[in-house]
Amino acid sequence: MNNCPDAAELLAIARETLLARLLPALPEASRYDALMIANAMAIAARELETGDVAEQSELARLNALYAESGNDVSGNALHSTLVDYNRRLAADIRSGRFDDKQRMALLDHLEKTAIDKLAVANPKALKS
Numbered sequence: 001m002n003n004c005p006d007a008a009e010l011l012a013i014a015r016e017t018l019l020a021r022l023l024p025a026l027p028e029a030s031r032y033d034a035l036m037i038a039n040a041m042a043i044a045a046r047e048l049e050t051g052d053v054a055e056q057s058e059l060a061r062l063n064a065l066y067a068e069s070g071n072d073v074s075g076n077a078l079h080s081t082l083v084d085y086n087r088r089l090a091a092d093i094r095s096g097r098f099d100d101k102q103r104m105a106l107l108d109h110l111e112k113t114a115i116d117k118l119a120v121a122n123p124k125a126l127k128s
Contacts, residue, residue, distance in 0.1 A: 008048040015041040046120045052078055054116035061109045
């Protein structure tokens, strides 16, 4: 049985220590840097918690938008596939491909993708 904290728990412990014990002792000139580090740690912890669920959902929506069969990828291959798809999507948006019938599907995809990304990067923004 492994009683050691996992990566997300380690990040949470380190972040809490940084904020509660180290930040108050830092000179004013270093506080902003420490807060940026704490924020990056929180984002990394949320990414670990959610795994690739948001990316898999984004890929499924892109497959549907382009009427293509699903790609069964994960990890670096998933990231690479999404980068390629999003380059293609940007070019197709610029060319007007989605100006007609698929416009609502595109807008739905973009909204859901933005929400998923905000949930990790800045969840407070979703509450306003």
